[in-house]
Every structure is written in C-alpha cells, then in structure tokens.
Amino acid sequence: MKRLRWWRRDGRLFEAIEPDGATVTEHAPALARWYNTKENASMMGGSGDMTLDDVATFYRELADGGGHGFLCFVDGLLVGDMDLRSVRASSAEFAVMIGASTTKGRGLGRTFATMIHVFAFRDLRLARIYVQPKRENIAVQRLELRLGYTLDDSPEARSHADDDDVITMSITSPVFRATNPDAWFAVELE
Numbered sequence: 200m201k202r203l204r205w206w207r208r209d210g211r212l213f214e215a216i217e218p219d220g221a222t223v224t225e226h227a228p229a230l231a232r233w234y235n236t237k238e239n240a241s242m243m244g245g246s247g248d249m250t251l252d253d254v255a256t257f258y259r260e261l262a263d264g265g266g267h268g269f270l271c272f273v274d275g276l277l278v279g280d281m282d283l284r285s286v287r288a289s290s291a292e293f294a295v296m297i298g299a300s301t302t303k304g305r306g307l308g309r310t311f312a313t314m315i316h317v318f319a320f321r322d323l324r325l326a327r328i329y330v331q332p333k334r335e336n337i338a339v340q341r342l343e344l345r346l347g348y349t350l351d352d353s354p355e356a357r358s359h360a361d362d363d364d365v366i367t368m369s370i371t372s373p374v375f376r377a378t379n380p381d382a383w384f385a386v387e388l389e
C-alpha cells in the first residue's frame with residue numbers, strides 16, 4: 200500500500216493511503232454514505248445509491264485501469280477520498296471528496312489535493328493533470344485555481360469532460376511545483 204504523509208505545522212498528521220481490498224471493505228460504509236449524500240453526489244455526478252459492493256468495484260476498477268485511489272485520514276480519522284483516474288503515459292485526471300459537511304471548508308480538501316499532486320508530479324513524473332469541475336462547484340474550482348490550475352479548452356482537456364455541464368482545467372508539473380514549493384519536499388511517500 201502506498202502511503203503519503205504530511206505533518207502540518209499545527210501538529211496534525213495528514214495521511215493518504217492507497218488501500219488494498221480489505222481496507223476498502225473496512226471503510227466502504229462511510230464512503231458509500233458520503234458518496235450518496237445529495238451535496239456530494241450532485242457535485243461528483245454520482246447516482247446517489249451506491250452500495251458497499253459498488254464502492255469496492257469502484258476501487259478495484261480504478262486500480263485495474265492504472266489509476267490511484269487514496270483514502271484520506273487526519274490524525275487517523277477517515278475524512279474523504281481522492282484519486283488519479285484516466286492515467287495515461289504522462290497525464291491523469293484528478294477528483295477529490297471531503298465527505299462530511301462538518302469537515303468541509305476547513306482546508307482539508309486543499310491539503311489532500313496538494314498531496315496527491317506531489318505524488319502525481321514528483322513520484323509518478325506525470326506532466327499534466329486535468330479536472331472537470333461542474334460549473335456550479337465553486338469550492339473545488341477555488342481549490343484548483345489555488346493549486347495553479349488554469350482553464351483548458353483543448354481537445355485533450357475536453358476529452359475528460361463527462362458532460363456539457365463542466366468546465367475543464369489543467370495544470371503542468373512545473374506550474375504546480377512553483378506554486379506549491381513547500382509541499383514538494385514536505386510530503387513523504389512510503
């Protein structure tokens with residue numbers, strides 16, 4: 200299992216774990232509950248009726264397709280998940296969820312997103328990452344803009360769009376590294 204670690208200045212430990220099947224099964228009830236919450240499903244294009252088996256299938260298919268899913272923990276408590284999907288030779292697509300409304304808006308999404316981008320650019324040596332946020336998803340767009348993403352309407356970027364209701368953005372490795380210099384060295388990969 201790959202594990203990303205980032206000790207923050209306030210003493211909290213942010214950990215992102217690429218889970219095996221047993222770890223997915225352990226956390227599937229919380230993940231399914233969060234995926235099915237209206238506020239999350241509407242922003243992630245989810246069906247709203249994912250079962251525990253659907254969660255396990257999602258993680259298995261992600262890994263089988265060359266993607267990387269991570270469970271996100273703060274001081275050992277699960278708070279959400281994130282992944283790199285549609286992984287190609289030098290690019291991938293990024294998605295993230297902070298599950299509970301009580302833990303949203305406190306900087307967790309931004310911190311975990313930064314960690315997986317360090318993994319993607321520094322450790323996997325990808326060149327570019329794409330996102331396809333819904334037009335109304337202001338929170339994730341702000342998160343992505345702060346990481347260094349810019350609008351990208353190229354055919355390659357639009358190929359990541361699941362429907363017309365999304366904008367497409369991308370970020371390159373040098374831009375991410377210049378925008379997030381501390382994280383590049385501080386995030387540990389185990």
Ligand SMILES: CC(C)(COP(=O)(O)OP(=O)(O)OC[C@H]1O[C@@H](n2cnc3c(N)ncnc32)[C@H](O)[C@@H]1OP(=O)(O)O)[C@@H](O)C(=O)NCCC(=O)NCCS
Binds near residue numbers: 303304305336342345
């Ligand atoms: C989008 C999401 C991952 C953001 O994570 P978070 O921990 O809540 O957000 P953060 O606290 O890290 O804040 C990130 C940015 O969003 C802004 N933000 C957070 N909540 C917001 C809200 N309700 N409305 C507008 N902006 C918001 C923050 O101000 C911050 O921007 P800033 O740095 O310019 O101030 C989280 O809200 C989530 O999981 N939403 C549901 C699933 C989803 O939309 N996933 C993305 C699609 S793949």
